[in-house]
Amino acid sequence: MTPEEMATRPTYELLPAAQAGQVRPWEYVGMDHSAQARYTERLAGWLSDAQEVT
Structure with missing residues (x-):
């Protein structure tokens, strides 16, 4: 789900991450090394900015 789709759920606004604007979309990532490395780099950026x- 995208953050916009999640926002349609009744309890979404109760989540601390939603209130802080720190919601990221769920993404399916392949199990190969290069795909995992790319996603891990993005995740690390989100976590360092959080x-x-x-």
Whole structure:
């Protein structure tokens, strides 16, 4: 689901990550090394930019 699709759920706005604007889309990533490496780099960027929300 995209963040926009998740926002249509009744409990979405109760999530601390949603309130902080730190929601990322779910992505299927292949199990090959290069695909995992690309996704891990993106994930590391999201985590380094994230702020504590709880």
